[in-house]
Amino acid sequence: MNKPSEVVIVGAGIVGAACAFELAAEGLRVLVIDEGFPSTGATGAAMGHIVVMDDSEAQFAITRYSQILWDDLCDQLPAAVEFDPCGTLWVAADEEEMAEVRRKFDYYRERGVNAEILDSQQVRDAEPRLRAPLTGALRVPGDSVVYPPCATGFLLQKARELGARIIHGRPVAAIGAGTVRLADGTVLAAAFIINAAGQSAPQLSRGISIKPRKGHLVITDRYPNFLRHQVVELGYLKSAHSLTADSVAFNVQPRKTGQILIGSSRQYGAQNSTVDESILARMLQRAFEYMPDLNSLSAIRVWTGFRPATPDKLPLIGPSPEDPSVLVAAGHEGLGITTSLATAKLICAQILGQRPAIPVQPYLPSRQMTAEAHV
Amino acid sequence: MSESVSVRVNGKPVTVRAGATVAVAVLASGATCRTSVTGQPRSPLCGMGTCFECRVAINGEPQRRSCQVLCEANMEIEANG
Amino acid sequence: MDSVKHLRFDVAVVGAGPAGIAAALAAADSGKTVGLIDDNPAAGGQIWRGAQNVQRHSVSAVWLERLNKSAIQLVRGARVFHAADGELAAESDDSAIQISYGKLILATGARELYLPFPGWTLPNVMGAGGLQALVKSGLDIAGKRIVVAGTGPLLLAVAAYARKCGAKVVGICEQTTRPRMARFGMKMMLVPGKAAEALHFAYELRGIPHWTDCWPVAAFGNRRLESVRISRQGQTSEIECDYLACGFHLIPNVELPRMCGCQLKNGFVDVNEYQQTSVAGTYCAGEPTGIGGLELALVEGEIAGYAATNWEDRAKHLFPKRARYQTVVRILKAAFPLRPELKNLARPDTLVCRCEDVSHERLCEYTSWRAAKLHTRCGMGPCQGRVCAPAAEFLFGWQIDSVRPPLYPVRCSSLAAIPSHSVPRN
Ligand SMILES: Cc1cc2nc3c(=O)[nH]c(=O)nc-3n(C[C@H](O)[C@H](O)[C@H](O)COP(=O)(O)OP(=O)(O)OC[C@H]3O[C@@H](n4cnc5c(N)ncnc54)[C@H](O)[C@@H]3O)c2cc1C
Ligand SMILES: Cc1cc2nc3c(=O)[nH]c(=O)nc-3n(C[C@H](O)[C@H](O)[C@H](O)COP(=O)(O)OP(=O)(O)OC[C@H]3O[C@@H](n4cnc5c(N)ncnc54)[C@H](O)[C@@H]3O)c2cc1C
Ligand code: FES
Numbered sequence: 118m119n120k121p122s123e124v125v126i127v128g129a130g131i132v133g134a135a136c137a138f139e140l141a142a143e144g145l146r147v148l149v150i151d152e153g154f155p156s157t158g159a160t161g162a163a164m165g166h167i168v169v170m171d172d173s174e175a176q177f178a179i180t181r182y183s184q185i186l187w188d189d190l191c192d193q194l195p196a197a198v199e200f201d202p203c204g205t206l207w208v209a210a211d212e213e214e215m216a217e218v219r220r221k222f223d224y225y226r227e228r229g230v231n232a233e234i235l236d237s238q239q240v241r242d243a244e245p246r247l248r249a250p251l252t253g254a255l256r257v258p259g260d261s262v263v264y265p266p267c268a269t270g271f272l273l274q275k276a277r278e279l280g281a282r283i284i285h286g287r288p289v290a291a292i293g294a295g296t297v298r299l300a301d302g303t304v305l306a307a308a309f310i311i312n313a314a315g316q317s318a319p320q321l322s323r324g325i326s327i328k329p330r331k332g333h334l335v336i337t338d339r340y341p342n343f344l345r346h347q348v349v350e351l352g353y354l355k356s357a358h359s360l361t362a363d364s365v366a367f368n369v370q371p372r373k374t375g376q377i378l379i380g381s382s383r384q385y386g387a388q389n390s391t392v393d394e395s396i397l398a399r400m401l402q403r404a405f406e407y408m409p410d411l412n413s414l415s416a417i418r419v420w421t422g423f424r425p426a427t428p429d430k431l432p433l434i435g436p437s438p439e440d441p442s443v444l445v446a447a448g449h450e451g452l453g454i455t456t457s458l459a460t461a462k463l464i465c466a467q468i469l470g471q472r473p474a475i476p477v478q479p480y481l482p483s484r485q486m487t488a489e490a491h492v
Numbered sequence: 493m494s495e496s497v498s499v500r501v502n503g504k505p506v507t508v509r510a511g512a513t514v515a516v517a518v519l520a521s522g523a524t525c526r527t528s529v530t531g532q533p534r535s536p537l538c539g540m541g542t543c544f545e546c547r548v549a550i551n552g553e554p555q556r557r558s559c560q561v562l563c564e565a566n567m568e569i570e571a572n573g
Numbered sequence: 574m575d576s577v578k579h580l581r582f583d584v585a586v587v588g589a590g591p592a593g594i595a596a597a598l599a600a601a602d603s604g605k606t607v608g609l610i611d612d613n614p615a616a617g618g619q620i621w622r623g624a625q626n627v628q629r630h631s632v633s634a635v636w637l638e639r640l641n642k643s644a645i646q647l648v649r650g651a652r653v654f655h656a657a658d659g660e661l662a663a664e665s666d667d668s669a670i671q672i673s674y675g676k677l678i679l680a681t682g683a684r685e686l687y688l689p690f691p692g693w694t695l696p697n698v699m700g701a702g703g704l705q706a707l708v709k710s711g712l713d714i715a716g717k718r719i720v721v722a723g724t725g726p727l728l729l730a731v732a733a734y735a736r737k738c739g740a741k742v743v744g745i746c747e748q749t750t751r752p753r754m755a756r757f758g759m760k761m762m763l764v765p766g767k768a769a770e771a772l773h774f775a776y777e778l779r780g781i782p783h784w785t786d787c788w789p790v791a792a793f794g795n796r797r798l799e800s801v802r803i804s805r806q807g808q809t810s811e812i813e814c815d816y817l818a819c820g821f822h823l824i825p826n827v828e829l830p831r832m833c834g835c836q837l838k839n840g841f842v843d844v845n846e847y848q849q850t851s852v853a854g855t856y857c858a859g860e861p862t863g864i865g866g867l868e869l870a871l872v873e874g875e876i877a878g879y880a881a882t883n884w885e886d887r888a889k890h891l892f893p894k895r896a897r898y899q900t901v902v903r904i905l906k907a908a909f910p911l912r913p914e915l916k917n918l919a920r921p922d923t924l925v926c927r928c929e930d931v932s933h934e935r936l937c938e939y940t941s942w943r944a945a946k947l948h949t950r951c952g953m954g955p956c957q958g959r960v961c962a963p964a965a966e967f968l969f970g971w972q973i974d975s976v977r978p979p980l981y982p983v984r985c986s987s988l989a990a991i992p993s994h995s996v997p998r999n
Binding site for chain 3: 513520524528529534536539544555
């Protein structure tokens with residue numbers, strides 16, 4: 118056996134992978150353990166939209182910081198990561214949503230995020246496939262898209278080059294007090310343990326709450342130039358806020374391959390990964406309302422995934438409330454691809470006792486959480 | 493019923509027997525069906541609708557499996573091989 | 574937007590090959606409403622494709638004639654892409670179709686196994702059955718030079734057919750060994766009707782070299798096939814040709830049965846003596862229950878059709894006949910096992926996934942199909958792994974996991990029209 122690891126990371130999703138890269142780059146001896154293979158979990162099911170969001174100041178801070186980190190990394194990303202700086206188009210279907218466009222515009226501009234308000238005609242020019250007329254849209258050119266499994270693979274590869282080890286196919290049974298016990302009985306010691314087990318994190322660290330929030334996605338065959346931006350309806354803000362009801366929203370993404378990824382749905386309480394035909398139908402109907410030409414495109418696959426959701430929709434980053442020797446890095450809901458990179462920075466700062474670039478308090482697992490905290 | 497059908501493959505007239513598939517018309521024209529994602533020319537493999545190597549645009553609709561579609565008079569077929 | 578059609582049958586049969594046709598006819602004897610759904614422009618399946626154009630009184634003509642005269646509703650050009658809660662969703666050129674049924678018979682047939690070797694993606698390198706299907710669909714091969722390669726009796730059928738259509742069959746490359754081939758010939762002689770078929774093939778193929786221990790190593794050509802290099806009893810040689818028709822036997826189409834919840838056994842749908850699957854009221858006949866040829870497909874279809882309409886005694890009556898043809902399944906299995914050398918045909922840069930152009934060396938980094946798929950896009954293209962997954966299973970020994978909807982790529986509008994029983998919750 119090699120020298121004992123200083124850090125053991127449980128979970129090789131994008132969050133675990135980002136932490137591995139960051140910590141290895143700081144010269145720490147890192148071991149990553151996953152019960153499946155990298156990207157088995159939510160990461161392998163995600164859309165890969167790197168997006169700045171403003172549901173709360175804390176959400177803005179971590180998404181914005183992450184977006185900058187992705188941009189810093191983009192020159193190094195291999196083609197397989199399919200990095201595409203396509204930007205986001207937030208479309209408004211009525212005056213109420215247009216008011217949201219203006220609010221969002223002011224909010225972003227005050228905080229240094231480039232954004233632009235489009236009127237009805239400019240929306241048509243930007244995305245000719247959108248139904249006319251739409252009231253307007255907000256274009257956020259700095260947002261981008263990646264292919265999450267290969268982004269994860271890239272981060273792990275970088276970590277490996279810096280000396281990290283990755284083992285997969287080995288479930289972890291328990292963590293705490295400086296030890297990691299595998300299901301096969303092996304016990305490993307580590308100075309720091311990071312719980313990056315996604316929606317399974319509460320099984321390893323009691324005292325935290327993460328609930329799976331099911332989503333459906335449809336991918337089409339290749340139709341180059343069909344779509345230019347990731348296009349999201351602003352009605353999405355109304356429906357995605359709901360913490361109980363199932364909801365669907367128009368959310369389409371152009372892939373570098375020329376494929377179109379169609380979302381999105383959110384369901385609480387659904388445990389089963391099978392495709393729910395009624396939600397799928399509602400989600401597609403919603404997409405056709407905004408972009409009628411989608412209905413004749415050939416759909417290749419439908420799948421589902423689970424977003425690891427916390428009560429206040431902010432990730433858990435920091436010492437476990439029950440066992441401070443364990444650092445939790447989980448619960449990233451529908452933004453974990455984006456926020457993985459900032460998460461890694463925050464974890465690293467806590468381990469090295471450095472001052473992070475953004476305040477960590479809003480994400481500490483010990484914070485008071487109420488479901489409506491940010492609304 | 494007439495004995496043959498005429499279609500156009502990349503603008504070039506091709507005549508095939510009635511009941512022939514679009515894949516047959518493409519092969520008869522000397523074209524190949526599609527260009528793969530790394531730029532290779534491809535033509536039918538399975539002949540029965542499973543491999544998707546025979547995809548062409550038919551009357552402007554892309555990604556159609558030519559082995560599963562019968563030729564109709566004056567069809568415009570665009571093969572990208 | 575496309576229209577949505579609703580159909581209801583007492584008995585729905587998916588697949589209008591020999592098994593499905595026989596099943597539908599047997600079921601229709603009871604007077605129940607029977608629907609026969611197939612994705613091809615005409616009934617007949619693989620073997621009777623284009624049979625509308627052949628001579629009357631042949632076996633195929635007799636069955637197709639019976640089908641035409643029956644009250645069975647043939648739903649052509651419709652591909653079943655989803656099954657849930659006792660309903661099927663299909664798509665045709667212009668509509669989405671929702672099909673509900675009392676009993677379901679799955680007769681989805683088989684497809685060919687293709688193995689990657691350098692040059693196998695060149696235009697005019699085709700499946701063996703693939704070339705045959707294209708010729709049946711109108712491709713003119715008169716005067717063309719054809720090499721038929723791979724394994725199994727289909728190679729003989731294809732070679733004979735190609736010759737009849739005027740092609741010059743340069744040779745048949747059979748990967749199995751000479752003793753296995755000889756035993757196969759002897760055993761088939763004992764199966765009713767097969768001796769005559771064998772003699773017929775021997776006559777039709779006279780003069781065509783039939784090499785055993787022989788397989789393609791590489792195909793060459795500039796933008797299309799010009800020649801193939803074969804390995805024959807350890808020696809390699811190059812043959813010029815216009816087409817290479819190459820198939821490594823058949824694999825069952827078990828995706829729809831799996832989506833219906835039917836249990837598999839050794840890769841085939843597990844059925845009881847009445848051809849009923851592990852799902853009550855769902856039957857399966859033909860190649861998905863075992864690769865056994867035309868006669869077995871027909872008799873299994875009839876048994877399923879009778880059993881699905883509660884005509885057990887009629888079904889039972891056919892058990893001995895089925896038993897005779899089931900020996901074919903075992904004979905085929907013993908005669909044509911794939912030799913390990915075939916695993917080494919692919920070079921590092923040989924593509925395994927043709928939809929996404931994923932090479933052999935990229936797959937070598939992974940230990941499971943799912944991991945390879947997620948990280949390399951292998952099997953993510955429109956064929957949904959129907960070509961590369963069985964190849965990867967053979968090359969790497971991977972288990973290929975679950976089936977996901979849609980079973981075939983379909984228009985988004987058809988996907989939105991899947992019948993659904995769950996009540997929307999808000
Ligand atoms: C449909 C959908 C769309 C999405 N779209 C986006 C998007 O556009 N943009 C965005 O930013 N985010 C998106 N997300 C969210 C994103 O996918 C997640 O937030 C993110 O992947 C979480 O990463 P993770 O590493 O925490 O979890 P996971 O990827 O789930 O990784 C956890 C890993 O831990 C392993 N593990 C669990 N328990 C154990 C154990 N006991 N022992 C060993 N290993 C264990 C698992 O095998 C898994 O590999 C989407 C999510 C879904 C479902
Ligand atoms: C390519 C090929 C060529 C062959 N050529 C010969 C030959 O020359 N001589 C010979 O003796 N044997 C040949 N065989 C073998 C022969 O097909 C079988 O022995 C037998 O006749 C199969 O009958 P079946 O009804 O089980 O299947 P098939 O004849 O394969 O019929 C199945 C039918 O179901 C349809 N189907 C499948 N899934 C769906 C779906 N989801 N929705 C709608 N329709 C669906 C298929 O398109 C097909 O029409 C060939 C097999 C193949 C695969
Ligand atoms: S040739 Fe395979 S799908 Fe048409």
